[in-house]
Amino acid sequence: MFQKQGFLMDQVDVCVIGAGHAGCEAALACARLGLETVIFTVSVDSIALMPCNPNVGGSSKGHLVREVDALGGEMGKNIDKTFIQSKMLNVSKGPAVHSLRAQADKADYSRSMRGVLERQEHLTVKQAEVTDLLWEESEKDSIKKIKGVKTFTGAVYECRAVVLCTGTYLRARCLCGESITYTGPNGLQAANHLTDSLKDMGIELRRFKTGTPARMERKSLDFSKMEEQLGDERIVPFSFSTDPDTIQKEQVSCYLTYTNEKTHEIIRANLDRSPIYAGIIEGTGPRYCPSIEDKVVKFADKERHQVFIEPEGLHTDEMYVGGMSSSLPEDVQLAMYRTVPGLEHCKIVRNAYAIEYDCIDATQLYPTLEFKKVSGLFAGGQFNGSSGYEEAAAQGLVAGINAAMWILGKEPLVLDRSEAYIGVLIDDLVTKENFEPYRMMTSRAEYRLLLRQDNADLRLREKGFHIGLVSEEEYEAVLKKKSLIEQEIRRLKSVTVGASEKYQVFLEKYGSSPLKTGSSLAELMCRPELDYKKLGEIDPERKELPEDVIDQVEIEIKYEGYIERQLRQVEQFKKMEKKKIPVDIDYDAVPSLRIEARQKLKNLRPVSVGQASRISGVSPADISVLLVYLEHRKEKI
Amino acid sequence: MNTDTIAAIATALSHSGIGIIRISGAEAVDVADRIYRDKKGFQAMRSMKSHTIHYGFIVDEKGETIDEVMVSYMKGPKSFTAEDTVEINCHGGILVLNRILELAIKNGARLAEPGEFTKRAFLNGRIDLSEAEAVMDVIRAENDMALKSSVSQLKGAVSSRIRKLREKIIYEIAFIESALDDPEHISLDGYREHLGEILEKLLRETDALLSGADDGRILKEGIRTVIVGKPNAGKSSFLNLLLGKDKAIVTDIAGTTRDILEEHILFKGIDLKLIDTAGIRSTEDIVEKIGVEKTREYARNADLILFMADSSVPLDENDEEIIKLTSSKKCIVLLNKTDLEPVVTEDMILKAFLSQDRKDLKIIRISAKESTGMEEFEKALQEMFFRGEISFENEVYITNLRHKEALQDARDSLLMVEKSLKEDLPEDFYSIDLMGAYASLGRIIGEEVSDDLIEEIFSKFCMGK
Missing domain, CATH: 3.50.50.60 (FAD/NAD(P)-binding domain)
Incomplete structure (x- = not known):
């Protein structure tokens, strides 16, 4: 109804x-x-x-x-x-x-x-x-x-x-x-x-x-006083479906400048007019992108903060002033921005503001x-x-x-x-x-x-x-990539080189210690001074492979030890994730749970024991008890 | 069964001469095989039939025998936990049990969590469902106990050292992480050298804590050993002798020790919490009276009482009073001042103890002044200890083992960081193992990791746009 x-x-x-x-x-x-x-x-x-x-x-x-x-x-x-x-x-x-x-x-x-x-x-x-x-x-x-x-x-x-x-x-x-x-x-x-x-x-x-932060008029800024920030020479696309060659293009620059003691002074002198510090804002703000007021107050010993000037687009003159978000009044904003090198004559198109x-x-x-x-x-x-x-x-x-x-x-x-x-x-x-x-x-x-x-x-x-959101073509591309990676890793692990002259010369060239016994190409690749590309000199059987496949091969071999350790941790982690908690569980019927844990579990109703274990206030002992209870319940049903 | 292998001491230590170490899990036999030798000195675990018991030895990595033992093997599911299980019966004595357990852990087992055998037994269907509730209570209780002892038995100074160590570690992680999250604001230039230096300090501190854990110095409690005797019997001199320094005030004036002095020492491998008390005599001096009352209280809670008798003066009613305090307690009589003309004999002491119906009262003649009789004392103490006559809650030792394991883990993690530094790995790899060290140290003081890192990042480093 x-x-x-x-x-x-x-x-x-x-x-x-x-x-x-x-x-x-x-x-x-x-x-x-x-x-x-x-x-x-x-x-x-x-x-x-x-x-x-x-x-x-x-x-x-x-x-x-x-x-x-x-x-x-x-x-x-x-x-x-x-x-x-x-x-x-x-x-x-x-x-x-x-x-x-x-x-x-x-x-x-x-x-x-x-x-x-x-x-x-x-x-x-x-x-x-x-x-x-x-x-x-x-x-x-x-x-x-x-x-x-x-x-x-x-x-x-x-x-x-x-x-x-x-x-x-x-x-x-x-x-x-x-x-x-x-x-x-x-x-x-x-x-x-x-x-x-x-x-x-x-x-x-x-x-x-x-x-x-504020947006400023490009022509009011003096970029000669800032450091130019260029894009990468070779552009990597975000999408796995985008062909990298199709997106190489001319890029625009960003610029870096800094706040200074003068900026901070103005901010400190006007804190009483900031809605946050005056207590007008009731909402909780994020600590990772603090307003410039927050930065100046909380990190008082920092002499300067970075300011990134970034274009908002090709068909607009507006520039975004990264690093200086603020909810100070307009007159204070203008005064504070104008202390920053390159921004002395800035004109604000849109004011900085806070939103609740x-x-x-x-x-x-x-x-x-x-x-x-x-x-x-x-x-x-x-x-x-x-x-x-x-x-x-x-x-x-x-x-x-x-x-x-x-x-x-x-x-x-x-x-x-x-x-x-x-x-x-x-x-x-x-x-x-x-x-x-x-x-x-x-x-x-x-x-x-x-x-x-x-x-x-x-x-x-x-x-x-x-x-159903990925096409068959896209899926097949990844399957092919996977198999190429696996084949190449297997090959590099099986091809061994001996301690002969040819290889020693190669190693010496890259400041790598000489071989005493045979070693696989994969083992050589683990040496910090060597990589897949360099090893090409002593690896004549190598097939031509796409760049992204080579990257995977290199990462998986070079960091194998670390990756395997994390894989083992994941195994442990998965065990707990797989233990599902029935939606109709009655936590009051679970004996021996501490009160705090019982309350948290009742409120949050986690779907798995793994999720339960990540709730603050639920201890490992509570989890043990819960596991035993679930097992008991399973048997009964 | 797809579980790892766990080990723990399965018997309560306080009353028994024999102790059992239980190893359970898929690799139980492998673990036992690495530390057990039969009477001919061969590895014999693998040929052992299920449900048989064998005589042999536990040997350490250097091949030295630690104890002679009886080992039994029960193949799963016909065992308590329904997993492959090996039980090592040894002569008890906390130190020996502890060493064997440590050896099992070094050789592939993991220290069982509180209540874990019971939990496994239950989960593997060995315990009746009707007992489920009891099982949960056991797990709860053992966990609480472990946590309580883990934190409470740690010396205050040690836990603050661990806290400081953790603070230093989390600061470094937060720095690395904030730079990874905000590379344009926070730079890691020159950080490797800096971390190298920090790491050296962290390792040094961890090593120091570990060596403390080795001889039990990180724990608060030992065997509560109370020294009693009438004034000027030489209690303080004896304590000083044990400690090797002049701590208690020693004078010839009776009644000098009015406060209770406590010292924690490792005496020949035995953890003693020594308590020197005020001499007991009828007194009108208020201060001294308080001391005497305290003495009585300590005696009541003692694991072991050392009764100091002055052999140069006759036993009097004060001694009688003190002897009363020792009833139902383990006791060693120290007949002191043998350097002087003896007035009291061993027979007289025995007679004084007659009412307590003790079978073999240990009486040792010493001279605290001339340092004689100490060897006999040491021997007597060790005998009592290894026969299990004196002990304290085994939880203390288990706790220590847990702490040690955690410290060792922390150290291993720090060494991994050192290795990554040497191999010139990128900075994000350092924080993985630094976090490992942080978490391991947290286990000792009962603190979880949760969101510490995020908090630290935001409070110490200025992030973002």
């Missing part, structure tokens, strides 16, 4: 609320799997909008994009079409932390994604503010069932599943010093009604905040991103308490896939912590208490040697194929 009256507009399979990076992936996934899907946005001009930084990827975020791509998502393909500079970060470090980041032409990115949505079969784009969710109570238990959505104008869309991707729009307000506007990012209309409907359903909401919004504590969700209390209701993106375009896209994709799987009656997609950064991201969100917008970080991934950006296709293409 519907809670409110309206007129029936349409009957579809899936409604996606919000067309940001999460919503786009969710809607595309559902539509591509053949489900009739509507995607709602407060403004069709803001589809896949990048309201903050003008780039995609970066440390560990680049991994997410790669994984989204491997599963059949759109973000990687879209940035490959619209980037204006590209850089592989951390190349001097290990392969696990290499991370791709591209500067986007923001308008182009948005336009391109809009085109993809519009051309997608089974997908309807609708400009409307969804104000109500429609649901019915279940007869047998307390779990509600989603029935549809209603828009501000009373249009009802009946559907089987809803994916919430409201980003930062729910009851949003923007703060710039003493000035407060009740809008979403970029002055866009906020969504002020949906919160009540969510609360009616028993969903608990919280308030988070984030911020963005409603979101949820994602522990209300299953790892499938479905609400525990409402069947058919899924959520992804910043609404789940995360931050960042890439984190949003990753969750949107998973939420969309699982909404589809749910409707189609198929196995849901749940990636665990050993399979993908996406798995780490979602597990953290749905398991741990999270007090600030969650950002992906490489240090959060305990098996990161296995979760490299270079092998995301090897890890996830197969899953994407079985779900």
